[in-house]
Amino acid sequence: MIEVLGIWDLAERSHPFMAIVHFFCDESGKYQKNHFVSVTGVGALRPRIDPFDLEWKTLLRSYGIEELHTSHFLDLTRSVGTKVRVGQKLDERQELLFPFADCINSYLEIGLMQAWSVVGYNKLSLEVKRVLGGSHDPFQLAFVRGLMEIAKYVGPGDFVNVITDDNIVTAWDTYLHYREALKADREKYEKFVGIAFAKSIHYTPLQAADMVAFLTRRVANEEFNGIPNDCKLLTDYLFREPRPPKPGIMRWFQGMFGEQQMANLANNILNAKTKSVSEIQQATDSASGDSALGDQSQTGSRERSEKAEEI
Numbered sequence: 246m247i248e249v250l251g252i253w254d255l256a257e258r259s260h261p262f263m264a265i266v267h268f269f270c271d272e273s274g275k276y277q278k279n280h281f282v283s284v285t286g287v288g289a290l291r292p293r294i295d296p297f298d299l300e301w302k303t304l305l306r307s308y309g310i311e312e313l314h315t316s317h318f319l320d321l322t323r324s325v326g327t328k329v330r331v332g333q334k335l336d337e338r339q340e341l342l343f344p345f346a347d348c349i350n351s352y353l354e355i356g357l358m359q360a361w362s363v364v365g366y367n368k369l370s371l372e373v374k375r376v377l378g379g380s381h382d383p384f385q386l387a388f389v390r391g392l393m394e395i396a397k398y399v400g401p402g403d404f405v406n407v408i409t410d411d412n413i414v415t416a417w418d419t420y421l422h423y424r425e426a427l428k429a430d431r432e433k434y435e436k437f438v439g440i441a442f443a444k445s446i447h448y449t450p451l452q453a454a455d456m457v458a459f460l461t462r463r464v465a466n467e468e469f470n471g472i473p474n475d476c477k478l479l480t481d482y483l484f485r486e487p488r489p490p491k492p493g494i495m496r497w498f499q500g501m502f503g504e505q506q507m508a509n510l511a512n513n514i515l516n517a518k519t520k521s522v523s524e525i526q527q528a529t530d531s532a533s534g535d536s537a538l539g540d541q542s543q544t545g546s547r548e549r550s551e552k553a554e555e556i
Contacts, residue, residue, distance in 0.1 A: 264290060264399075264400070264402065264403040264404070265290065265291065265403070265404050265405070265406050265438055266288050266289065266290060266354070266355070266395070266398075266399050266403060266404070266405050266406070267288055267289065267290070267291060267294055267406045267408065267450070268286050268287075268288035268355075268395050268405055268406065268407050268408070269286055269287055269288060269408050269409070269448065269450035269451050269453070269454045270284065270285070270286040270388065270391065270407065270408070270409040270410065270454060271284075271285060271286070271409070271410045271445070271451055271454035271455045271457070271458045272284045272285070272384055272387075272388075272410070272412070272415070272458055273285075273455075273458035273459050273461070273462045274363075274462050279363060279462070280362065280363060280364065280465075280466055280469075280470055280472075281360045281361060281362055281363060281462050281465040281466060281469075282360070282361055282363060282382070282383050282384050282387065282462070283358070283359060283360045283361075283387075283458045283459075283461040283462040283465065284359050284361075284384055284387035284388050284391055284458070285356075285357055285358050285359060285391075285454055285457040285458040285461050286356070286357045286391060286395070286454050286457070287349065287353045287355065287356050287357075287450055287453050287454050287457060288353065288354060288355045288356075288357075288395065288405075288450075289352065289353045289354035289355070289450075290354065293352050293353060293354060294352070294353075294450060296352055297348060297349075297351075297352035297353060297449065297450065297453075298449045298450070300348050300351075300352070301313075301345070301348050301449040301452070301453070302449060304344055304345055304348065305449075308325075308326045308327060308328050308329070308341075309326035309327030309328070310325060310326035311446060312445060312446040312452060313345060313452045313455070313456070314452075314455065315342070315455055315456040315459040315460075316459055318338060318341075318342065319335065319338050319339065319342075319459075319476065321333065321334075321335060321338070328341055329341065335475060335476070336478055339476060339478040339479040339482075340478070342456070342479055343479075343482055345453070345456065346456075346479065346482050346483040348453075349453050349456075349457075349483065349495065350483070350493050350495045351493045351495075352493070353450070353453070353495055354494055354495060354496070355395070355398060355495070355496055355498070356457060356484075356495060356496070356497040356498065357391055357394060357395065357457075357498050357500075358457060358461040358464070358484075358497065358498065358499040358500070358501075359387045359390070359391055359461065359499075359500045359501075359502075360461050360462055360464065360465030360500075360501050360502065361383040361386065361387050361502045361507070362383075362465075362469065362502055362503050362504050362506070362507055363383060364504055365502065365503060365504035365505075365506070365507030365508065366383040366386070366507055368504070368507065368508070369507060369510075369511050370511065370515075372515070373510075373511045373514050373515065376514050377514070378422055378425065378426075380418065380422070382415075382418075384415060384419075385415075385418055385419065385422045388409075388419055388422060388423075389422050389423070389426045390500070392405075392407065392423070392426065392433075392437070393426070393430075393433060394498065394500075396433045396436040396437070399436060403436075404436055404437065404438050405436055405437050405438065406437075406438040406439060406441075407423070407437065407439070407440040407441070408440075408441050408442075408443050408448060408450075408451065409440065409441075409442055409443075409451075410442070410443070410444075410445055410451050410454070410455070411442040411443055411444050412442075416442050419440075419442075420440065420442075423440050456483070457483075459476075460476055460479060460480045460483065460484075461499075463475070463476055463477075463480065464480060464499075464501070465501050465503070468501060468503070469501070469503035469504070484497050
């Protein structure tokens with residue numbers, strides 16, 4: 246009999262006693278047309294992801310949809326499934342997503358919010374961009390930096406398995422940047438089990454990451470560009486409201502880079518004597534003065550959660 250293995254099974258098969266954080270990444274915004282690109286993710290150990298997946302799929306069935314695309318769900322010109330109809334107000338649509346937000350905060354362990362100014366990135370010199378990987382798209386910088394933060398979050402004996410949305414435009418460059426970043430930092434390299442690209446219809450945490458990315462870009466546009474967040478109701482509910490009654494250890498971490506923060510990043514890199522990965526990481530840390538969007542994890546959670554650092 247041929248044994249069929251999934252991404253998680255392959256990652257956990259050879260080391261059954263080590264703890265692996267499965268981290269699911271998605272993005273929102275395109276550097277060719279948006280003010281900000283957001284690269285976000287959610288993660289947890291397998292025992293927390295399995296019940297998350299079960300409840301999320303139950304919600305999908307009750308709403309009459311196969312997959313949650315937050316942008317489609319909140320598009321007032323669309324009817325979606327059995328509960329979302331043209332003519333509803335935006336606040337009504339957002340409230341319908343509260344059960345999905347509860348599912349995220351009930352079962353998952355870490356949420357990462359990042360947004361990077363496209364204008365600020367475009368103003369960086371070619372020298373700085375080369376140090377940051379050479380891409381014209383800030384997505385790759387945000388992705389690599391996110392990985393470095395997750396590596397800091399996990400405990401000494403824990404590891405990270407990365408699953409990112411299978412985007413035909415960004416997938417290959419994402420893989421190359423992943424390889425180069427870990428090759429340049431051997432200590433971080435040892436923390437990662439691997440990377441995979443998957444369709445969000447089959448991996449419900451990717452749908453959760455999509456919601457986070459969608460809202461994060463709106464948070465950044467409001468903070469730096471003064472554009473009102475039309476989804477503030479859902480934003481506050483997901484990131485700021487008290488956690489649901491189920492025992493949860495979710496912690497949200499935020500890093501926002503506007504034009505000034507990007508200029509600070511460039512200066513920090515140019516002033517560095519060498520351009521090691523660790524120095525670039527320190528440069529990005531010092532360039533952003535943001536703190537976490539609330540830290541409401543329960544006391545008595547896993548030791549790793551207690552050691553988590555803000556971006």
